[in-house]
Amino acid sequence: MGKLHVKAAVIGAGLAGLVAARELCREGHQVVVFERANDVGGTWLYDPRIESDPLGLDPGRNIVHASMHRSLRVNLPRQLMGFSDYQFLKKGCGDPRSFPGHEEVLRFLRGFMEDSGLIELIRFGHEVVRVERAVEGRRDQWAVEWRTCGGEEVAGVEVFEAVVVCNGKYTQPKIAEFPGRSTWQGEQLHSHNYRVPEPYKDKIVLIIGRGVSASEIAQDILPFAREVHQASRETNLEVVKLRKVPGVFQHPMIAWADEDGRLVFQDESSMYAYVIIHCTGYRYHFPFLKTEGLVNVDDNRVGPLYKHVFPPSLAPWLSFIGIPYLTFPAQLSELQSRWVAKVLSGELVLPSDEEMMSSVQEHYQHIEELGWPKRFTHRLEQGKFEYEKWLVDQLGLPSMEQRSEKMVLILSELFKFRQFADEHWRDNLDVEKLMQENQAKSLN
């Protein structure tokens, strides 16, 4: 039997949507990409605006997609941020550093779009507002309703056989709750709405969280603020020590806020602050998706999803790219996209719905055995190589053992360096040398 060519809608033209479109086209599918913004890039399309609700709690607020601050530089070396056959090279670019500023990633993605001939497929300024099965009981007929953003509003509904969801996962903020938070009189924002440090000149700033964004924003504000404090629920003092930004005062989590504005920590110490910045992560959010309960987000678990991609009862006609985190986003999205494209064309076959469901249940069981909460369902971290290898095997690509080993070595060096270095670690780490050393090791 020949290959099946389907009409597919891709939602979003960020990194995941672009590579999904390319892989679907390569497999001969007919592709339309809907993109709310007027440009590609998603996360990397820096937007100086902040939302009307800086905490992101009001569902009616104006949505700004990107969560970038002005001075952000990548935290993975560019050598690990490209696609298998389209590397994130330094050629003719504006910022040749191994860890360039965010503008460079945008240039890379624009180049990828142009060189892959994707521009004609993208409908810019088109927001998808509803994705729903067009015919009851059919999996392969999806109504995609869209409307244009900005200017004169035009709307429409089109039917597609397949929908590939690539709308990103860093736009819907999750905040820290504590008694007195909602009535606290100071300024509060989520890191999603942090752009520049100048408004905090000579102010006392409290950052909640201990992830990468918390450290980077603390570093960004430190030269301006009177004091920068950091609170988190992390109880492992080793972790606190390792992730400590020099000059930033450390605290346990806030226990409550008094009516007079005093913030009291769990160790009963206290302080007054001008602003609280919640660097507390994001929620998966698919406001357009109507699946009558077949796909849900429950405590940040998107489910059920077979291998983080296909909801068994709607597979392969509905799929999600880029759901896992603590991964290499470009490689992961590329492999997932190839898999989706080849399953849609019939070149690869999925297990039965029942088999996919039992695989999902096994994964949930595994999460429980690790003692992880539900919200860690899509956290890959150590499992990323195993997951990528599984995809590589499905696709029949050459083994990735050697590549994984190289990446593990580079990453472990990177983390060691990051932990013990100052804010200049990006400039002091010689990634090229590290790669050459690893190359030499693997040849010996």
Ligand code: FAD
């Ligand atoms: P996004 O880039 O978010 O793209 C989603 C797209 O979907 C957007 O263009 C959006 O406008 C569009 N969209 C959403 N809803 C709709 C709708 N209803 N209709 C139409 N269009 C819609 N990764 C790295 O590899 N290295 C790093 O150093 C790095 N640093 C990061 C720093 C920060 C602060 C953040 C937030 C992320 C970082 N990442 C990094 C991860 C980064 O998000 C991924 O690399 C990648 O850009 C994700 O791409 P995506 O396409 O999945 O999502």
